[in-house]
Amino acid sequence: MKQRLILSALTVACAGLVACSSTPSKPEPTALSTFKAEFAIAPSWSLSLGEIAGPLAASVHSNRVALTSSAGRVVLLDGDKGQVLWQVQLDAPVQAGLGGDGQRFAAVNVRNEVLALEAGKVLWKHALPASTLTAPLVAGGRVFVMTSDRAVTALDGASGRELWRYEHRGSDALVLRQAGLLMAVGNTLIAGLGGRMVAIDPDQGRVQWEVAVGSMRGTNEVERLVDLVNPPARDGQTVCVRAFQSAVACVDTATARPLWSKPMQGHQGLGMDDTQVFAVEGDDKVQALARADGQPTWTHEGLRFRGLTAPLVLGRSVVVGDAQGYVHFLSRKDGHVLQRLSTDGSAIAMAPVVVGQTLVVVTRQGQVRAFNAQ
Template sequence: MQQTWLRWSSACCALAFFAACSSSPDKPKPAPLPAVSGEMVVKKVWTNAIGPVTTPLRASVHAGRVAVASTQGQVVLLDAATGKDIWRVKLSDAIQAGVGGDGQRFAVVTGRNELVTIEDGKVIWRYALTALTLTPPLVAGGRVFVLNADRSVTALDGATGQKLWMQQRAGEPLVLNQAGLLMPFGDTLLVGWGGRLAALNPMTGSVRWETLLANSRGTNEVERLVDLVAGVDRLGNTVCARAFQSTVACIDASRGSSLWTRSAQGHEGLAGDDQRVFGAESDSKVIAWQRENGQVAWTQTALRFRGLSAPLVLERSLVLGDDDGVLHFLARQDGKLLQRIGTDGSAIVGRPVLADETLVVVTRTGGVFGYRPE
């Protein structure tokens, strides 16, 4: 089920936000937990805690370190091997979006639309944004890039916070209450603008190319919503992305040319290997598409309506979290259910991440868990 609501950006324009609703009283009942083969053994090796996560926050991996944040203002850099804090910062404001980082500098956006950049556990600068931000900042090439809900992209100097440029694309007033697409690709910045994927020059903000991944459809704002969501799969020059409740598509990002597009009704990102692209639909049906042509390789329906996260490819498995804090391990080859592990009973937020050999997940109540396959 889905819902809309109104919020105000700091630019004083009314924006409507749209999200998948996990608490609706008439949401379909989750499928009973299915039997698993037990062919995969996964061991919990550590736990940590950061406080509740109720805003679009995502873990950020840098070699053997993981940066995480809580809505209440905690920003923590963890050692993925031990789960111990490398540093921890408590901001005075709630955090709305993050974490972005390059291993040296890390950035989040507060509920007051302030970009905050941290280095060695200390805040080094702040910058007031002009609109609400739901996408983690991108820290790359000595710069910090921000994608705002008004579809503007801002670039700032990573050391000083000086504004370098801003580029904006007009679009529908309705935007997703979740992270959008913002990622590096070689010397190019890839940005999701509505149903289009755009390549920007990171030095100037000029547009190099745009490719349509999904068309607006319908007669009202909800039906026309086609924003690209965070969680992109990349293999070489091929980038595969999801447009909210519309399509899954792969493009050649070196030229901006479409390779294939398939209808798909999901709202979480994708993952892939050299043969397939994986994703969960909004009803928690898991689908594997052939990377070469987009044909469906397999479908797993045993986890229907469990509120699955974006997937992570881990060895021969595919890992997805659910709304009950359960991690599900599926075989990449055919979708067979290999294993499942419970966390703390609250929803897995963001996608699971892999740091060196440690699988790291964060839950809604702020639990951070580290696992290793055996």
Template sequence: MSALIGRSRPAACGWILASSAMLLTGCSLWGGPSKPKPAELGPNVPVLPVRQAWTARIGPTTGLPLEVLVQGNTVTLASADGSIAAIDARTGGDVWRASLGQPLSAGVGGDGKWTAVVTQKNDVVVLAGDRELWRQPLQAQSYTPPLVAGNRVFVLSADRSVSAFDAATGQKLWNQQRPGEPLTLRQRGVLMAVGDTLVAGLSGRLVGFNPDSGVVRWEAPLASPRGTNDVERLVEIVGPVSRRGAEVCARAFQATVGCVDAARGTVEWTQPANGATGVQGDDSFVFGTESNGTVSAWKRQDGAKAWSSDRLLYRQLTAPLALGRSVIVADESGLVHLLSREDGSPLNRLSTDTSGISVAPVASADTLVVVTRNGGIYGFRPD
């Protein structure tokens, strides 16, 4: 592996060749000896009282582009070494656990009946509960959790191909290869269902597919490649996204935030934004964290900036979670920050272990669930 520095980004990044695409691996946006000092937090004043309700554990998640899957009262997650756990968010107890015995590159997707992950050997693996049903090889690595919908399993690979499998049997149904820039991120992308359309993030576009055939229905650009070399031209749609009905709001890596009407395939608005993680939102706002730790809110209607907060500068924040009156983000030191959705002012600050948090918090069964790099699972509830 060679180390390169992209001139357009304050980053020291690793690159590896996989299939036909180059992959941006562990990339610290503020790496090196001159890393800025995180902003002082000051004393915690719990305006919104929250208590720790339970804890659980799984293996370390470092290096795994993890998505915590929420299905009713159950959250399903995985560790980098191939352990998968379904946890009851009401109690923190196990619903089931399984171990694949192989490191993972993406997880977890599911629909309540089937659960899907991708191994580092480029196999998509589907389970029913704790029992493995089938596995099928992929033509390239994948860092996006598979989508399980309509009795099918869809996989977005790093070479910008999208594949569909029969969820019960593993039979491959179709594969669609799309062109793109030669560089791609080793980071969670976007793959979701909106009505009867499969929506995937490919380069700087959201693309709508017919899920039965793989035929492209529409393409909606949120950002276009720019620059004079492959590093500067890198642009990808990163997850998570914020969906309200047919409207999907998403981030193009270090380029823009914008919203698309996925029923028509049209772009509603875009705004410049320099972030590396996805967005979340509610009926009024879209929330995101920028690469320097600024937390921002855009008006959902037209993309106008509603507010921004620099209270958490240089803390390497996760993507946010919009929950009630709060916008919730976590950081590299293991702290969870509850901010006001109205203006970004602090409401509370919660502690986990000190290994850091890289996956966005989720909510299930009136519980805020946070997963640390060391595999600590924390459930918090309002007092």
């Protein structure tokens, strides 16, 4: 089996520089500007979960959200009140998760084992041949896992028995140390394998179609890394994705037809509403693109170098967290600041999510904070 080297976003960024030390200097974060709050937002509840050290994700289903700490504490919470519905402490740290369908959830630990969870208990474990940083996808009574060797494995949700395994024959030897694209659209499994969006039959593991999203650039393998990153933005059959430091593109998954592609550097996933796609660029400019053709509609430069998360569309806002623990609400119409809130001062660990009517953010220190917008 061909071995692949997993690289962080910082390593890839350094590859483009003439000289890059082990501790490269970063530009100073842009100072926050004053603004006039255009709506009220109030704390709802909070929970101390435990440190979030890697690219973990929330699993949201109606008014419930499942979360895991890096140390392996998994909780299912009621989004309205923050009540713990069940919890379990795993016997090894978690490196990828959490995925779920509302009843059954899955994570991958540092031993490269998939663990299926239900009602606060571990149902089964399945050993993987390679590591992964992408949360498992739980859908249709199965658990799907995409590993760093660019293979996708389907497991039976009740027993963990392997149903099939698809191995991508890409020639690229490097993999980004970041969660990749793995999602369901109808009865099709969509995976980001290299710079390609690949549709797989979830029953048989056969490829149905492929669409190139990222275009390789540069002369070495680090510069040519174009993995598709999580989270994608989806509305019906339209899925928009980012190819790492390469492009933002939208694809009609019903016809396997690329709708448009725009060169853009950046490493975070996307948000989308009915008319625009929202993206964070590599220097943390927030940009809105017309959903029809990818043309820029507005750019907000007031949060540059603040270490932003992927954007969330919420009401009339585009919501992003930053590395100083702030959560920013920008106008979907023109990008001006509508509201801002602070948490515990540590970085927002993942893209904010909406659980029922509640906004939930998670910090690197493991504080889960919920807010109600008025």
